[in-house]
Amino acid sequence: MxxxxxxYYAPHSVDEAVSLLRRFDGEAKxxxxxxxxxxxxxxxxxxxxxxxxxxxxxxxxxxxxxxxxLKIGAITRTGELLDSPLLRKSYPILTDAAQEIADPLVRNLxxxxxxxxxxxxxxxxxxxxxxxxxxxxxxxxxGPRTLAVSDFYRDTFVTALEPTEIVVEVRIPKVRPHQGNAxxxxxxxxxDFAMAGAAANLILDGSGRVESAGVALTGVGPTAILARxxxxxxxxxxxxxxxxxxxxxxxxxxxxxxxxxxxxxxYKRAMASVLTRRVLERALARAKGGG
Numbered sequence: 001m002x003x004x005x006x007x008y009y010a011p012h013s014v015d016e017a018v019s020l021l022r023r024f025d026g027e028a029k030x031x032x033x034x035x036x037x038x039x040x041x042x043x044x045x046x047x048x049x050x051x052x053x054x055x056x057x058x059x060x061x062x063x064x065x066x067x068x069x070l071k072i073g074a075i076t077r078t079g080e081l082l083d084s085p086l087l088r089k090s091y092p093i094l095t096d097a098a099q100e101i102a103d104p105l106v107r108n109l110x111x112x113x114x115x116x117x118x119x120x121x122x123x124x125x126x127x128x129x130x131x132x133x134x135x136x137x138x139x140x141x142x143g144p145r146t147l148a149v150s151d152f153y154r155d156t157f158v159t160a161l162e163p164t165e166i167v168v169e170v171r172i173p174k175v176r177p178h179q180g181n182a183x184x185x186x187x188x189x190x191x192d193f194a195m196a197g198a199a200a201n202l203i204l205d206g207s208g209r210v211e212s213a214g215v216a217l218t219g220v221g222p223t224a225i226l227a228r229x230x231x232x233x234x235x236x237x238x239x240x241x242x243x244x245x246x247x248x249x250x251x252x253x254x255x256x257x258x259x260x261x262x263x264x265x266x267y268k269r270a271m272a273s274v275l276t277r278r279v280l281e282r283a284l285a286r287a288k289g290g291g
Contacts, residue, residue: 003041007050014139017166020052022141026163028052032075033110036118070172074113093181093199097124102191113167119157122193126224128183130216131199134172140165153223178204180286182279186271188262194219195262196271200279204287210234220272221256229253239284248277
């Protein structure tokens with residue numbers, strides 16, 4: 001199908017982009033990688049009056065540690081997550097996720113900001129950001145504001161982002177000693193959205209107990225899901241195999257899957273538990289220095 005007519009703008013600053021979004025009062029869409037937006041427009045499921053292409057705005061693509069955070073610019077390409085030595089060493093959960101996103105063509109054009117703020121319940125990065133306790137930095141007519149990712153996802157394709165705001169950065173707390181994280185999903189075919197996926201982030205204290213934990217699921221609900229009961233069952237505990245198995249089993253209680261072409265409810269719910277155990281084991285090994 002062919003999308004309806006729309007106006008196209010390519011601003012050269014964030015302020016100019018925000019001004020355009022405000023001008024169209026909720027009837028404009030931000031274009032970054034476009035892998036989700038363009039197909040929706042072709043199917044006429046999205047019919048914006050205008051596209052605001054942010055790819056010409058300078059200084060929105062970077063990966064760096066600064067001021068106690070890992071900071072990733074909104075139009076950083078997904079493929080750049082795979083190429084970053086910093087992420088491979090200290091934030092391997094993001095490398096795990098990036099290598100499971102679609103294929104090289106998609107990764108080389110799709111953006112971190114777009115993946116995070118699109119609100120697709122089967123995307124990979126939202127679960128990782130939930131597990132890591134990340135924040136989204138948005139710019140709008142009233143200036144910048146910071147939103148916790150744990151409060152960001154409201155419903156399928158619905159986030160806390162206002163129609164006149166643009167995401168400019170994702171911030172993740174800087175990695176600490178004895179911290180490990182991991183992501184894994186199962187998919188119907190290589191490069192597909194998750195049938196089910198899980199992300200885990202563990203920080204151990206000096207005695208080897210779990211000081212802090214973040215666990216999240218994707219593909220098993222209307223949004224990415226922060227699995228608080230799983231994390232709660234681990235904090236303060238020695239992460240032995242029986243404890244990990246018990247905590248992972250709680251993932252089934254927070255999963256909200258639906259039957260679709262990628263699998264039935266029962267299968268997805270069971271896989272939420274299986275995958276949670278796998279990522280907990282991998283995160284624990286990395287926290288202990290086992291890679």
